[in-house]
Amino acid sequence: MPITIVDVATRAGVSKTTVSRVLNGKGEVDRRTADRVRAVITDLGYVPNARAVNLARGRTRVVGMLVPALTWPWMGEVLQGAVDVVESEAYGLLLFTCNRGDESMRRFASQVSARSFDGLLVVEPEGTLDYITELHRRGLPVVLVDDRGHQPGFPSVRTTNEAGARSAAAHLLHRGRRRPLVVTGPRRFGCTRERTAGFTEAYAEAGLPVAPDRLVEGDFTFECGRAAVRRLLTDRVDFDAVFAHNDLSAAGALQALRDAGRRVPTDVAVVGFDDLPLAGHTHPPLTSVRQPLREMGAAAARALIGHLAGKPLPDPPTVIPTSLTVRASTGAT
Amino acid sequence: MPITIVDVATRAGVSKTTVSRVLNGKGEVDRRTADRVRAVITDLGYVPNARAVNLARGRTRVVGMLVPALTWPWMGEVLQGAVDVVESEAYGLLLFTCNRGDESMRRFASQVSARSFDGLLVVEPEGTLDYITELHRRGLPVVLVDDRGHQPGFPSVRTTNEAGARSAAAHLLHRGRRRPLVVTGPRRFGCTRERTAGFTEAYAEAGLPVAPDRLVEGDFTFECGRAAVRRLLTDRVDFDAVFAHNDLSAAGALQALRDAGRRVPTDVAVVGFDDLPLAGHTHPPLTSVRQPLREMGAAAARALIGHLAGKPLPDPPTVIPTSLTVRASTGAT
DNA sequence: CTGAAAGCGCTTACAG
DNA sequence: CTGAAAGCGCTTACAG
Structure with a gap:
């Protein structure tokens, strides 16, 4: 027909x-x-017919994209950046998640073997780095959107976690905050270590080392931010600022402060990380270190498609800098 | 090799x-x-090799999915529902957005012509319903995730906008709220009309018709909710509840109420629509009509893949009911 | 139970 | 400038 x-x-x-x-x-x-x-x-x-053309040419003109889950608040930005580039290059984007665990990874692996796509974009599902590394070693072009500070042995796109945290510290120092509380991400993530290092070093350099009991490990949830602040308030630990490793936990911190009758930013200034839309809707609006998520997705797609077209992949990771978005939670007018 | x-x-x-x-x-x-x-x-x-198998068999074992944008807060849920089903059926999901306007749609159209996929899942980009209808007429299997109350001439999955709004009304009536304010979505959307109808009818049936000046047209943004409440407060319109057509505008309403010193829920109870994660993080947490977004994505994928496997498509739209999630903004303990 | 051959819809040397 | 033929990697009648 x-x-x-x-x-x-x-x-x-x-x-x-x-x-x-x-x-x-x-x-x-x-x-x-x-x-x-x-x-x-x-x-x-x-x-x-695309299938026929591709079979004859020995390629698919499709890139695969593997992500941990689609419901994370920032995943849409990364995806959109990637899709925009993929589309404009007349490629297709085949989407995979590992939402259903091992079964998902098996399905994904079979698509890899079946050569359903020419190259892979990946926001690494936890615990799959070795597998991805192996795919890369076997010849599959791979570019990682490195949201966890892995710095893997293959091409990746990342942001300046350390410098971003430093900029948060500098901003708080400039606002005269001398006793910050830090609500971190899970310690096993490289990004957590980088953000912690950047922040604490900046404070140390200002002669204000951050005591260990002011570094609270969180897990990037609203609840962890709320619980951390609540607990330190109960423990009567004195602090005049909170730096949270993401916006969601910063929002939780804001709520705990409000519940305890602390004024933001008068009593306590708060800075988040990510600068998602929600940062503009908290009360008060949240100052946040902006992660260039969409740009990261786009840069990864550009690098991968360029490589498929014969251009060499950038060897050192592509780094896209963060920037600080200042809002009322640190005293912007 | x-x-x-x-x-x-x-x-x-x-x-x-x-x-x-x-x-x-x-x-x-x-x-x-x-x-x-x-x-x-x-x-x-x-x-x-998947390409070869597919060429020989005359099908791709891939479904396309077209969505307006990936950055909308609820899109991830719909996508995840679809991807889960598509993966478990050993299909692939080729993702398209129209983020780049006409150019995007041109790219998409060319992939349709090239027969890059066997069937299409679509969350309709505004203004493309005629085009999608035409694709369906020409023989492309299509299932719409109908978030706008279109009720199109081809298979679709929708939710109970009217009944959902009714449940919000019943809940507020039960809480003794007699003078609600409604912040709607854009009037051109069917879902807006359905939600408005369900809510106002329920109030009318209780002998409390909602006056036209209490129906404010919004656009689903945080800002529209905030602006609507602020204006009505300035105008000294008396209300003891707000029903917003989505959570984001409900959050804006909460903020305007707080800024004006109104207590929620004591002075004004607030109900949103969608029940996104943010509903649990507002201050106070937001009662909301839950849209079964993930289930809608999954149901659409199931219907489409079933059809590709030879099963007939359900003729009347598949309807997945809303449910009411009660939180503190209407007085839950 | 098994294989030679044609076919899916293209591209690409090779020859003229 | 143009075409016949082989090939991409499979599947599927058809024949035995």
């Missing part, structure tokens, strides 16, 4: 080869022949 | 046909032959 290259060839009175040539602009074709073929193509509304 | 069916056939001393048969479990094959072939397959780690 759908029309094929044979239909076009027959109607135009030429061979498939010639049709293919005008389709791909390869080789010399007589002007008049080419015009005739083109006329038939538009006339019939012919579009080459 | 990658090994093919020919490698397996040669090594096992049989024809490609036989290998194909044991691969697909079709036709009779001698036990011992089959075992030998299977041994070679695992030995070589052979996996059939």
